[in-house]
Amino acid sequence: MNESHSVLEIKTVLNPPVKLNFVDYVECPICHIEIDIKDEIIDDKSFVRCNDCNHTIHFVVINI
Numbered sequence: 001m002n003e004s005h006s007v008l009e010i011k012t013v014l015n016p017p018v019k020l021n022f023v024d025y026v027e028c029p030i031c032h033i034e035i036d037i038k039d040e041i042i043d044d045k046s047f048v049r050c051n052d053c054n055h056t057i058h059f060v061v062i063n064i
Helices: none
Strands: 005-012 025-027 034-036 047-049 056-063
Touching: none
Parallel strands: 005 056
Antiparallel strands: 025 034, 047 056
16 A cells, blocks of 8 residues: 655644644545644654555745
8 A cells, every 4th residue: 555645734823843732633535534734833854644545745845
């Protein structure tokens, strides 16, 4: 089975790590399941994995 992954950019004026207290979930782009990320602390090494299809979403923090 091939592993799938995607990148989600988090654009912010804050320096990483950032707390995602403005987002409750991200949607898996493969199976459209909601993945809970409320109050997660995110940096450039953070990721979440969908429990349904094992798709991995990597976070990239971009300062604006």
